[in-house]
Amino acid sequence: MKLSSKLVKTTVSALALSAALSSASVFAAGQPGHLGKKQQTDSSYSHRYIDVQLLGINDFHGQLDVTRNVGGRAVGRADYLAAYLKQRERENKNTLLVHAGDAVGASSPVSALLQDEPTIEFLNKLGFDVGTPGNHEFDEGVDEMLRLIYGGAHPNTGYFSGADFPYVSANVIDKETGKPILPPYIIKRINGVRIGFIGVTLSDTPTIVIPSGVAGVTFTDEAEAINKAVKQLKRQGVRAIVVLAHNPGVSNKDGSNASGEIVEIAKKIDDEVDVIFAGHNHAYLNAEVDGKLLVQSYAYGTAFSDVDLKIDRRTKDIVAKKAEIVTTYQDSIKPDPEITKLINKYEAKVAPIINQVIGTAKTTITNVQNASGESALGNLIADAQRAAMKTDFAFMNPGGIRANIEQGEVTWGELYNVQPFSNQLVKMTLTGEQIRKLLNQQWQPNQTRMLQISGLTYTWDASKPIGDKVVDIYLPNGTKLDPNAEYTVTANSFLADGGDNFTVFTEGKNREVGPVDLDALINYIQQLPQPFDAHIEGRIQPLR
Ligand SMILES: [Zn+2]
Numbered sequence: 001m002k003l004s005s006k007l008v009k010t011t012v013s014a015l016a017l018s019a020a021l022s023s024a025s026v027f028a029a030g031q032p033g034h035l036g037k038k039q040q041t042d043s044s045y046s047h048r049y050i051d052v053q054l055l056g057i058n059d060f061h062g063q064l065d066v067t068r069n070v071g072g073r074a075v076g077r078a079d080y081l082a083a084y085l086k087q088r089e090r091e092n093k094n095t096l097l098v099h100a101g102d103a104v105g106a107s108s109p110v111s112a113l114l115q116d117e118p119t120i121e122f123l124n125k126l127g128f129d130v131g132t133p134g135n136h137e138f139d140e141g142v143d144e145m146l147r148l149i150y151g152g153a154h155p156n157t158g159y160f161s162g163a164d165f166p167y168v169s170a171n172v173i174d175k176e177t178g179k180p181i182l183p184p185y186i187i188k189r190i191n192g193v194r195i196g197f198i199g200v201t202l203s204d205t206p207t208i209v210i211p212s213g214v215a216g217v218t219f220t221d222e223a224e225a226i227n228k229a230v231k232q233l234k235r236q237g238v239r240a241i242v243v244l245a246h247n248p249g250v251s252n253k254d255g256s257n258a259s260g261e262i263v264e265i266a267k268k269i270d271d272e273v274d275v276i277f278a279g280h281n282h283a284y285l286n287a288e289v290d291g292k293l294l295v296q297s298y299a300y301g302t303a304f305s306d307v308d309l310k311i312d313r314r315t316k317d318i319v320a321k322k323a324e325i326v327t328t329y330q331d332s333i334k335p336d337p338e339i340t341k342l343i344n345k346y347e348a349k350v351a352p353i354i355n356q357v358i359g360t361a362k363t364t365i366t367n368v369q370n371a372s373g374e375s376a377l378g379n380l381i382a383d384a385q386r387a388a389m390k391t392d393f394a395f396m397n398p399g400g401i402r403a404n405i406e407q408g409e410v411t412w413g414e415l416y417n418v419q420p421f422s423n424q425l426v427k428m429t430l431t432g433e434q435i436r437k438l439l440n441q442q443w444q445p446n447q448t449r450m451l452q453i454s455g456l457t458y459t460w461d462a463s464k465p466i467g468d469k470v471v472d473i474y475l476p477n478g479t480k481l482d483p484n485a486e487y488t489v490t491a492n493s494f495l496a497d498g499g500d501n502f503t504v505f506t507e508g509k510n511r512e513v514g515p516v517d518l519d520a521l522i523n524y525i526q527q528l529p530q531p532f533d534a535h536i537e538g539r540i541q542p543l544r
Pocket of ligand 1: 102134135136246279280281
């Protein structure tokens, strides 16, 4: 929102408020000249406190055109989110819109294929006031992140004017200059009161982003960076302080049992901080910790945080605060027509890219597993991932393969439907012993999940107990896997974090993040002789 229009609207609402208070006073209306003590008190009360509303999102991930499901009801899509935010904004003109990172990256094709410029345009149109980068803002490197913020040209999209609102980050430091690459904080003035906004990005970012993405920068301790910024804000007389932190946290719906990195950070930082917007783990958080209000509203625009503050003009401090996490149910509101138009425009623009032919399939390649647990498409994807990361082996979760590749011309959109999750590939080192344990984790008490594999073969025995079904594991040259040797392994980020209970992956050493799984598959298919094919080859062999 533009500051000028906000001030005008604010004045109107302040007048309305004082009028309401005056009429409630016995001495007030129509009695000029009798300005008794009571009315003076009322009037000064109404001017002393101002109600400020902060509307926040986190981890939007460019989900402009994506509808999700919560409890059987449709939620999300940028035009519905916009309608909710505008509705709340009308209820309190002293409103600021904020985001706590991962607004872009791992995005829907409508945004991703256009360098995420459509998402920034969406935030611009809503009048966002301040944001902070999450880890995903670094996916394509610092220069590309700064181009999205400050504007510039990209070979794919041409010139883009950038974000209309500032990004703040106190703990991302330029290795050369030793200074933050973005302003550590910004002061917003609303209806005469100043609020400081400090940004931080999780300091683990270099371990979860492709190395080229974070080249040239270091991530310092969040709490130290926040405290340094708070000191500077206090020196300038700012007492109302909000932190936008792309750090995880979760709580029960009633605010109990708050936990996660952001809770630890909250305990370490200056008590002048009043509110923290968290992010990253896509969870519900609405809790008070160490006198600070902590919020997070899931992800993907399926919800937003509505934080109501009462600020004392005299002390400049926040004297009351509460929050609500609001789910963006589609059946309770009409989509915002301006944003619907924006989505339609960009869907039309990406259509040619989605229809682009990547290769030609000789036969239909399916994710249907044979009795031993192997599928042709699983083999193709695992081979693509192993090639992309140049590792000894690759493992792919079967649940991550969402569609078949049909015989004939294969388009970008078809491959996106096969691998829609935008998981990045992770390279790591595991011992032969750990790989055996990993393969044995495929059989669990309640279900069996057969990993799709590349670079190794193995036999298994159905009659053996859970945890001991794998018999022999072979390398491509026919020799057996050495339990004591170290091997390089590729898995997607879901598995690498221990997804589907494959906890062995979390023990992997020398982790390195690579490209998104879909890009690995596209590149692999493009370099295969055409028409291409994939088969079940007996990589997995049951003994009985
Ligand atoms: Zn994140």
